[in-house]
Amino acid sequence: MVGFVVGLRRFLGALALLLLAHEAAAAEQPTFVGRNGTKLVVNGSTFLFNGFNAYWLMNVAAQDQAKVTKTLSDAAAAGLTVCRTWAFSDGGNAALQSSPGVYNEQVFQALDFVVSEAKNHSIRLILSLVNNFMDYGGKTQYVQWAREAGEWIQTDDDFYTNAKVKQYYKNHVQKVLTRVNTITKIAYKDDPTIMAWELMNEPRCQVDTSGQTVTAWVMEMAAHTKSIDSKHLLQIGFEGFYGSTTPDKIWLYNPNGYQLGTDFIASNQVNEIDVTTIHVYPDIWLRYKSEEERQTFLQQWISSHWNDSMNVLGKPMVFGEFGKANTTPGYSQKVRDDFLSYVYGEIHSNAESGGGSHSGGLLWQIMGDGMESYYDGYEVVLSQDTTTTAVIKKQSEAMAALANKLAASHD
Ligand SMILES: *[C@@H]1O[C@H](CO)[C@@H](O)[C@H](O)[C@H]1NC(C)=O
Ligand SMILES: *[C@@H]1O[C@H](CO)[C@@H](O)[C@H](O)[C@H]1NC(C)=O
Ligand SMILES: *[C@@H]1O[C@H](CO)[C@@H](O)[C@H](O)[C@H]1NC(C)=O
């Protein structure tokens, strides 16, 4: 009997140690980024970040994992804590989804690797689920699949309305969200490494410039996404163009008064949408305007959307894409660094005066070493572009310091 009691004690001691070890491991797990009103919150504190775009991670991970690890490691060293990337690649060879509902397991495991490596480097992911544009398939591929299945398709914008195409998209959302990561063994929908889902990269709709068609699609797809996964944040993926519910803003703020079939206000009012986003490309959108006009536009684009996010929508804003192409007339490294410093300053001052309502920015875009074939003019290679990396790091530190300051002021 004595032997049994000692054995039991040993057993219980070992069990306690195991439980402690389990708790320690659990404490290291990131917690979900959530939302409280106009702020993102994590673990009870306001979540602010500096981040980046690297759409290519899954694609490259399928060929060369070391490149992904090195890039994420360089990014973490620059204080970058959020990365936006593609969780799609539709049609053709080496695609994630080669045809509707048919997935390439090797490519899916590459995405598993990206999620796992992001976690290893304390980087959270914003995963976009389809493209408005043809790159990596997108709208064009989806409607082509439906056409091949006998649907009568007029334009790529049937993506938003054709029942079969919508079902294809819903199935893809379901497939990605319920994917169980082969490395971490965690379902994507349960993984706090993922910060947010994004319905689409830069939705636009030429056949209905009012924005109503896209808003109806957002309502349907946001409800679908949240019905599978209510733990993660959801964003649309908008560039920010105003639409028919705010006609004055079309003329005041849209570049050249463009109407591109989205309605920043109406679509972001959809209940399931947690975060608003803007992108900005003044050099392209206002190519024939003066540098002064581009600067004025940029300043107003940021302030009007931030103000609307806070005061009209009551949701936090993420600056989803901004960058400076080295093909821009008059380009120099300094021009790029000054542009980034300006945008970073605006994000920081919005976040400061709004108590955290502008959550952070995602530079377009970070590339790894030896990725010349991917270059689009906007690429920043952290290990090579030292002055730009210093600008990025400074912003990472400023946003982290502000988050600490906001946390302290609540204690
Ligand atoms: C969350 O907060 C608790 C209590 O302050 C802390 O112990 C834990 O490490 C935090 N977790 C993360 C992921 O920051
Ligand atoms: C949300 O923010 C409000 C105002 O800052 C605060 O009073 C409240 O406790 C927060 N709620 C949660 C769940 O953190
Ligand atoms: C990254 O995470 C995986 C899975 O948890 C683990 O096996 C691997 O050792 C980690 N790598 C590093 C460099 O920490």
Ligand SMILES: *[C@@H]1O[C@H](CO)[C@@H](O)[C@H](O)[C@H]1NC(C)=O
């Ligand atoms: C901010 O938004 C509010 C509410 O729509 C509006 O009344 C105010 O004029 C806006 N301020 C600026 C500077 O645009």
